[in-house]
Amino acid sequence: MSTATNQATDPHAATLATLARVFGDGVFGMSHFRDNLRLFLPPSRLIEVLTVLRDECRFALLAELGATDYLGYPGWTRARFEVHYVLLNLDTAERLVIKTGVDDPKPELPSAVPLWLGADWMEREVFDMYGITFTGHPDLRRILMPDEFTAFPLRKDYPLRGRGERHNFPRLTREES
Amino acid sequence: MAIGSSRESHGHAPGRMGQGSVTSGVEVPENTILTTIDSVVSWCRKFSLWPMPFATACCGIELMAVGASRFDIARFGAEVMRFSPRQCDLMIVAGRVAMKMLPVLQRIWLQMPEPKWCISMGACASTGGVFDTYAVVQGIDRFIPVDVYIPGCPPRPEQILRSILDLQAKVQRGGTLSGLGLPELIERERMLEEKRNQPPGFALARERGDEDRFGYRLPGGPGTLGVDESR
Numbered sequence: 001m002s003t004a005t006n007q008a009t010d011p012h013a014a015t016l017a018t019l020a021r022v023f024g025d026g027v028f029g030m031s032h033f034r035d036n037l038r039l040f041l042p043p044s045r046l047i048e049v050l051t052v053l054r055d056e057c058r059f060a061l062l063a064e065l066g067a068t069d070y071l072g073y074p075g076w077t078r079a080r081f082e083v084h085y086v087l088l089n090l091d092t093a094e095r096l097v098i099k100t101g102v103d104d105p106k107p108e109l110p111s112a113v114p115l116w117l118g119a120d121w122m123e124r125e126v127f128d129m130y131g132i133t134f135t136g137h138p139d140l141r142r143i144l145m146p147d148e149f150t151a152f153p154l155r156k157d158y159p160l161r162g163r164g165e166r167h168n169f170p171r172l173t174r175e176e177s
Numbered sequence: 178m179a180i181g182s183s184r185e186s187h188g189h190a191p192g193r194m195g196q197g198s199v200t201s202g203v204e205v206p207e208n209t210i211l212t213t214i215d216s217v218v219s220w221c222r223k224f225s226l227w228p229m230p231f232a233t234a235c236c237g238i239e240l241m242a243v244g245a246s247r248f249d250i251a252r253f254g255a256e257v258m259r260f261s262p263r264q265c266d267l268m269i270v271a272g273r274v275a276m277k278m279l280p281v282l283q284r285i286w287l288q289m290p291e292p293k294w295c296i297s298m299g300a301c302a303s304t305g306g307v308f309d310t311y312a313v314v315q316g317i318d319r320f321i322p323v324d325v326y327i328p329g330c331p332p333r334p335e336q337i338l339r340s341i342l343d344l345q346a347k348v349q350r351g352g353t354l355s356g357l358g359l360p361e362l363i364e365r366e367r368m369l370e371e372k373r374n375q376p377p378g379f380a381l382a383r384e385r386g387d388e389d390r391f392g393y394r395l396p397g398g399p400g401t402l403g404v405d406e407s408r
Contacts, residue, residue, distance in 0.1 A: 145277065145312075146276070146277045153311055153312070158311070159311070160309075160310055160311065161309060161310065161311055162310070162311025162312070163311075165276055165311055166276045166311060166312065166313065166314050166315065167315075167319065169276075169279050169280070169283070169314075169319075169320050170283070170320070171319065171320050171321075171369055172283055172286060172287070172320060172321045172322065173322060173366045173369050173370055174322040174366050175366055175370075
């Protein structure tokens with residue numbers, strides 16, 4: 001574990017030390033943006049790292065789970081979809097962002113519902129909007145769009161005005177209504 | 178008292194009162210009113226509209242203001258807002274209608290008893306407004322009949338009162354006991370019915386301006402209802 005002076009300068013020092021102790025080097029990449037620390041993981045190591053973060057680093061709350069579609073993003077070389085998990089330590093108010101990439105044609109990730117129950121609806125939303133399936137999710141179905149909707153509307157190759165779904169209804173005339 | 182003749186009588190029923198007069202050879206005694214049943218029925222209907230507030234967005238707040246004491250829709254006899262469509266005869270669609278909501282809207286419209294009218298309140302309900310996306314219906318008049326449109330984002334309460342007055346005029350002009358609507362409405366309904374059985378993209382335009390959406394010219398050129406709008 002790190003010293004107190006270290007913690008004052010870097011709020012993530014304790015977490016990083018724990019991760020280094022458990023996993024050693026080379027499991028995740030790291031980047032900073034302002035006061036955010038982002039860790040990039042391969043999907044295969046996602047659940048074990050999240051488990052350690054929850055159990056040993058006391059990230060009790062999954063504050064946010066979302067995804068991004070980087071299709072056509074200038075200079076993008078990583079996987080097309082990126083899913084991010086924002087973790088919050090309720091004792092120290094430390095926030096940590098975990099990112100992982102999944103690619104076409106069959107984006108698939110292990111579910112985080114066994115770790116945080118709150119991931120349930122957030123993973124359903126990511127599935128609804130991007131079509132990323134979470135294996136092990138107890139009830140993975142659409143949450144916002146109607147059940148008969150077939151596309152994944154937040155994908156970058158889905159047109160903004162849709163594919164005619166918004167016009168696909170019967171017209172009621174006054175004579176028959 | 179011919180049914181269907183109210184259009185000639187031009188509203189403002191019950192009519193002449195006072196001195197006895199002679200109408201087409203028949204002497205009408207004093208304190209007697211001559212009018213048509215259609216006209217009386219329309220007069221009753223137009224001053225007791227029961228609105229069904231289908232409020233989905235910020236227009237609903239303005240609608241509440243209209244119902245409250247400052248603007249007071251009760252002055253026009255339409256203050257009885259019922260949240261059961263079975264008890265209403267005027268649907269006020271206030272706010273954007275998502276494509277997930279539209280089947281609900283249609284079902285509520287079908288549940289309302291005849292005769293019934295519809296006000297499309299605000300830019301979103303009438304045209305989709307700024308929400309030109311896959312999820313928002315671009316004007317409810319594509320899928321249910323609409324009598325009066327209110328522009329505005331959101332409209333002022335005075336505009337809503339104006340629309341009630343306009344609708345009252347429409348009810349007085351158009352209503353008959355036998356349930357026939359306004360002639361232009363019937364015409365439009367016939368056109369819609371013709372278009373409905375066409376395959377997507379093959380709808381026929383009856384008159385100039387119908388090519389897009391009944392008078393509203395899309396900026397991107399003529400649209401084809403029901404086909405991919407991804408241009």
